[in-house]
Amino acid sequence: MALGARFNELFERWAEEYDSAVSGGHPEYREVFEGYAEILKTVVNELALPPGSTILEFGPGTGNLSRLLVAAGYRVIGVEPSAAMRAQAAAKVPELELVEGHFLSVPDSVPTVDGIVSTWAFHHLTDEEKDRALADMTRLLRPGGKIVFADTVFVDEQAREAFQKEAEDRGFLELAEDLRREFYPVIGRLEESFRKAGFLVQFRRMNRYVWLMSATIA
Template identity: 60%
Template sequence: MTRFNDLFDRWAEDYDRTVAGLHPEYREVFAGYRAILEKVVQELGLSPGAKVLEIGVGTGNLSQLLLAAGLDVVGVEPSTQMRQGALAKLPDLALYEGHFLQLPSTIGLVDGVVSTYAFHHLLDQEKRQALTLLHRSVKPGGRLVFADTVFKNEDIRGQMRQEAKDKGFLQLANDLEREYYPLLEPLQQMFADTGWKAQFQQLNRYVWLMRADKQSS
């Protein structure tokens, strides 16, 4: 799970400019970025004081909105440089080194889990393991809300990859080839198999919202 740490350590300084749409190759990936983060908080649907685990905090943009909503936020982030960026914005954030498969034991049970632009860094088997682990980490009736790149099918994934190449967006095309972006139907089955009742909504050409409620074992 730390396989992309070097990349994110290098990206940390420019990350906020990228999500703001200033990198032409990733403009569509991050289209409506602020609204996507707000949608995650809205769909979480928790009252002030509820405890939320955020995985892949990055530079703390979602964390800011969660804290503004009065939530008790605990974050994990594997990249040292990203953690430093987040703490520069939010020095009081409870932030730990960790990732989807490595959660600090001190966190305990939480009311909800959120993550944006991070779940695709897991291999499919790791995604399944993470969903199983998070199901155990959330209180009964708890909710998980992710926003990340998902493709409806393999044809669309191939079309988007070719489109990036045709535009000369070679960095984006490389990302689409090397990272582990899931397909919608297998992802839906993965959530169901691990005890989640999930709904999926497309938010831009790349990003889908995944809202999942914990089901009884």
């Protein structure tokens, strides 16, 4: 299936309920989204670029991070494949410049930027696609630019399997299927993706599932 459309149906259906899920309304995803608001704030703080800087956000969803970025004084361009998510984000953050696209398909109209951010979205790419996306980002970023991501990452294969089994044992079948279906990376392989693309990256754990990734050009 083409990458742009791979998980699109899921997000078209999820758009209206999404904000309830991130605030604890979906019991299976409570740990995945634990500290959601704090994690978004940490992404903005970690970016620490001068006000007026241009930030590219991949997969803004309903616009919760976009809203904080706009409030911090940034120009924000959101690349979002789901029309339903774009509609939610546009209603919430009128200042957000939204374009249809995805990690591997950024419209030519998007300029080079000072920072690239993404939360709970990079795992939609396979490891090889993550390599390509990060290589593309080196061309999108201006000198001195930064990447800050937050997403589910596993320490190693053993941890990934343990989390899958735990979800099944808890009867969290939706989460268990998600953990098998999507491309949640292990930290070593993700570090390699950043390094191969020419980035220096640092990882910091945010909750049981989510890690903050902060990268600059080496």
